Amino acid sequence: MKPHPRSLVFLLFSLGLIVFPHVNHIPVSIFAYFYLLLGWRWFGLWQPAYLPNKSLLLLLTLIGMALLYREYQGLFGRDAGTRLFVLALGLKLMEINRERDLYLISFLAFIVAASQFLYEQNLLMGAYILLVCGLLLATLIGLNSQDPKPIGALKTASLLLAQALPMAIVLFVLFPRLEAPHWMLLQDKQQTKTGLSEQMEPGSITDLGQSDELVFRVNFAGAMPPPAQRYWRGPVLSQTDGKRWTQAKNKDFGQFMAQPEFKGQRYQYTLLMEPRAKNWVFALDLPAEFSGALRRNSHYQLISSDNLDKRTEYQISSYPAYNTGFITRTEYDNATQLPGEPSAKIKQLVNQLQGVNHPPEFMIEQLLTYFRTEDFHYTLTPPLMEDKPIETFLFVTRYGFCSHYAAAFVYLMRVAHIPARVVTGYQGGEVNPVGNFLEVRQADAHAWAEVWLTNKGWVRVDPTAAIAPERIEKNVNLDALEMGREIRFSALTEQNSAVYHWLKQANQLWHLVDYQWQRWVINYNTVNQLKFLSSLGIANLQAMLSWLVGIIGVLTAILAGLLLHQKNRAINQTLRSYQQFCQKLAKQGVVRADHEGAKDFAERAITQLPEHATAIAQITERFIALRYSRQGFIREDLQQLQYWVRKLKL
């Protein structure tokens, strides 16, 4: 059977939408080629003569293969697969002969739609793909209707999706999740992993702040350090251009450095790194001894030489109390580097904080007090600060998170000629009561400052900690939120308009929604599933399956009842309305006999009640039309009938 041209228009439209978000994921050439083919096919709807014949089709296929070869990325894996499916989809469009081909294209399109999720998993993408799948379903509905009506098909498709959603959610929660065995992981050559980056721009850590992904676990041999000392050291950023902070190029000048002196409590632990993108190992500040595969660079950061795709264990000991001794020339130069002459406002602030002839400790204390007493706020969703971020933060917006505070702190220190640098890493970690170990997640990413002081060496200062707890809008730490810490939308004291305020609230609300999405949908994995289900008392696989089958059975029964038991409603309503009419007439003494047809009855009624002739005729005519016409049931007609019967006053 030849498909209806209207369903083709529908299909092409939804295909255009499905492939579009891949614009960033597949090479431009393949993307453009697909849309060229789509455009061609669209043109072919009106000019079928211009569609390619067999030999041209072969040529097009060869071009496609050449494009694949040119951008060769291996045969398997996410990128290669996406390219292949997009190309196959485009080429298949050129050859639509039968309805079967349209089905094949729709099925391919579902796979391409799913491949979007391998790149982006945010809420918007989810909604977008849901919409496009609705369009695809509507296309299939159109194929199965004699006269496809787009609106009707869309309505049916949305109805189907809406009815399927509860069942899908039950499946999502209860369907047993397994972890794919390692050999099945099709790694791409350039797969990006999230994690701390080599540079920091105030704002860049937010993305991590929402991720529940595990970075490493720590198992302490003895005591655990108190939470305030759980700083896990990552890259040290000492170079800045005023906006962006980067690592110093020279990180290995150990032979010129003093050996740090370690004091006090020694913590010995096993650190289990998850697969990661960088060869950094986040040791407790400051690592003293470590296993052979590690080395410590001149920023006291541990660097590994292992395979990054595998979980790896390291034995490390650290001392939270230490003295790094003297500062080298390189360190000093790096730690006092400024992007340019500071502005008068900054200088004035530094002078005000520094006082005259006070030691650096005084300045640090003053600055922390400044953060604490002035109207600074902690938020994960700070306003954009594109131009001069530090000044804007200090004097205008005053909303920021760890990287804003660390950057501003280090900058002001340097203006005051105190060597200072930004240290990034993770802070805190969740104690797993069962295994008695710490779990550190991406959400624990943090940035703090380090200042070099005479006789003390490098000293850690965390300006974020200076912010009073009540001014923290939303904690980066997921667990704090889980404990029900209130999220405050504190009023801006600045001269901001109501609109801005509203936008900010909307933005914060959106972040909250997105955060919950991340937490409950994206991060729902084997471990979370087990945890969540056992909290509901569903402990094993058998219970899981029986609950799954049970709930789906109940949902199906409800749906079947709703769908299949609405039979003769239209006819019943029509009849009921007519019966009311007869009853009204019966009260006036015009009783309809059993054998009497509607028309005869109406004639008799009109002769007896001539003043209502029009109404009786109208009602009878409409009733006959509804009941016996071949046009079928028209809802408006029924409503009109019901209205007339109601209005009939005898």
Next chain:
Amino acid sequence: MRAELKARFKSHRLFAGEPAADAPVILTHRRIFILPTLRGLSFVVVLILLWLIAFVYNNNLAYLLTFLLGSVFFITILHTVKSLSGLSVQKGRVHPVFAGEAAGFMLHLNNLSNYERPQLSVTLDSTEMLSLPAAGKAMLSLYSSTHKRGWHHAGKITIASCYPLGLFRAWSPIRFDFKVLVYPKPAMQESPFPDTSPMAASYGINHKGSADFYGLQTYQPGDSIKHIHWKAFAKGLGVYSKHYGDGSATELWLDFQQTQGASVEQRLSQLCRWVLDAERANLRYGLVLPGLSLAPDNGAAHSIQCLEALALF
């Protein structure tokens, strides 16, 4: 044992449908069967593929999409059943045919529900597609080719639907007590009427099928419609009947024994031809079959009586 099983299997309602009935049939879950189509099965393959992608990449949204489409697939079962459920099917009229012609069985479909049924297929020998609007009615003729004279049963009528997604096909086999009488196939070549009496014979031979035209008379009730002079009527001259050499003068006996033919069927064919020709010629004719004799008469009712006798002989 085996034969018994086979018989039971054959008579199972999945294959045979409910027992034959006269009353309108309303399709209910008892009468509706459903299975995935080939497309539905390939959709399952796509679902498995999607699940594998979700599994390998441990991607929750891909899981969600898989489960959503899987649920849509599952729910489609209900929707496809719904597209048949509550449909009322009633047998309509049939008209006798001659063997070899297609018999038309009229079927009334009545949508008792207030939703549309977009694409129903009704199959007897061939498939008819139709859409029924909400609470709408439809009438359709199903044609079935006939080969033998006698009663021709419609047999199983299948009403099916793949709506909405084409992934499942719901069908309902229906058996009505639905039969049509098939007359013998009229013999092809025209052969002379049988020699019953000398007068009749000569008349029959010379004038078979076209008696002498006597003239026009004003139409009297009871005159055959075939003899109305339509041309005159069209010119507005009134209704006239053409009158032929009156058959009342001749009585023709069409006798089974006088037919020539190798088999009974050929003889019956010949008789059928004669009945038709005699009726057209407005002759009075009687029919003699072994064990049956119909007195000479003329008119539509008589010819039907004769044809029925031939069909059921």
